[in-house]
Amino acid sequence: MKNVQKFAKHTNLIIGLLIVVGFFSVMIVSFFYTPFDVNVMNIPEKLRGPSSVYFFGTDEFGRDIFSRIMKGTQTAFAVGILTVVIGVTFGILIGAIAGYVGGWIDEICMRFMDALMAFPGIILALMLVAIFGPGIVNTAIALGIIAIPGIARITRSGFVQHRDAEYVLAAKLIGVNPFKIMFRHILPNISSQIIVAATVTFATAMLAEAALSYLGLGVQPPNPSWGRMLKDSQAYLMSAPWYIYAPGGAITLLVLGLYMLSNAFRDFMDPRSKS
């Protein structure tokens, strides 16, 4: 039984890493090279099925879907990374202050976080996008705001656990500045939980970006986005059914890779699951 678990732990890590690193390499390559130009239209070649020239076929403007999938990794990673940066930065800040200071500041911060969490994620995202307007950066800001409460909660509970620890007391007694105690002494102790949460945030941000773009409210053309490609493909569901495979497959595969990575991180870092 132990071996099965060990095996599962490693397969999660290896397959997850392979998928995420694979997509990341595709993104790097797409900056320099794609088989076809992603934005040049070629109407006579429109809606061609998959072939040795066009691996995943062509879209309604005759653009190569494979090249657009490649370019789409840029959008996916841009939104994912920006969301994680916003969510983790503000989440840690709010959670650390609430957990370390405690008292009414804690109460106010956490009630506010609870209220943000009360909104179903996509509803809050839609409302924020309605206000900020569409686009890569605005989408990431909206998704980042949604990610804040989750990270803040995890950070807070870690800080509450550690704030009365002996090493913190010792640091206080020799007069270490409170910010240094918070971010140099306590934070590293809970970084593993935050890393796991950040990986999950990355995955959910990508799914949410795809959903917003599918609804036409996320990333706007000409930026290639997998979600947007699915929206465009739906009109050709009968005449070009293969059009939907590549964008949907790309989203699923990358999100799956990130989930597997986060599972592996949790198994490796969580001391409880080691026992």
Add this chain to the structure above:
Amino acid sequence: MMYLIRRFILLIITILLVSIITFGVFQILPGDPIRTMLGTEADATQIENLRSELGLDRPLYEQYADWMKGLLTGDLGNSIRFSMPVKDLLFDRLPVTMSLAGLTLCMVLIVSIPLGMFAARRQNKLSDVSLSTVTQIGMAVPSFWLGMMLILYVGMKFDFFKISGYIPWTQSVTGALSTLVLPALTIAIPQIAVNFRYVRTAVLEQIQLDYVRTIRSKGMSEQNVMYKHVLKNSMIPILTVFGLIMAEVVAGTIIVEQVFSLPGVGQLLITAISNRDFPLVQGIVMYITVAVVAINFIVDILYSVLDPRIRLR
């Protein structure tokens, strides 16, 4: 009783904060909302008229108090795009979304609980590992893509299913099912995957406890052990996730209604956002969120009824 009161106060605070956020975010709109609504060609009197009609020329706290009062009495103002009360628009669409969400929830519960129990009993055997793998993929699939695949492989192959539009229950039950089964399945599959994992973990925890060994050694049939004792005790952690799943299902309807062109609340919300119809957006967001918060409150109360220890915390 103390627990109930405390939980109720927390509910009121949450709803109050949610309303402040929903009201507040629309105040940080870049530029003048009236100008955005009317476009660049509007003249000054038109702008002034709409401004006073919407009450935007009054102080912010007065606007908020007014909006809150409307919220409590069910009057959410008028939609700009449809020139109709937001409430009427919402109630028109509500039956579609509620039937979709209800059907989805049934599917999730009916499939995920037996499946999770089955996997837990066969921990680390082939069937358990393959179910866990499949559900991990199920969690990663974007619902709208799943919906399109279902249209392609099920909806277009079988005449029974309608792949767009809605037929009310009152008109024909089979008609309603033909329009709702595929969208419900689309939302349900990822949620089944999530809930399966929770059920499996909860059941696994129970199975290892002493009482299970005792009733087994008494000679109780495996069926009774699982469904009468283990499932009952596992329900508490499962119920916690139920609120979460509710929220996900509601969120799922918004996207999936778009895939299957169902005229529900989600479609209304997307139309409202595309038309920058802010009173309508505010109203929909507020009502959906309050509904989700209220369900979570009920779940919490149920939780304390099922497990009296919770009340002591």
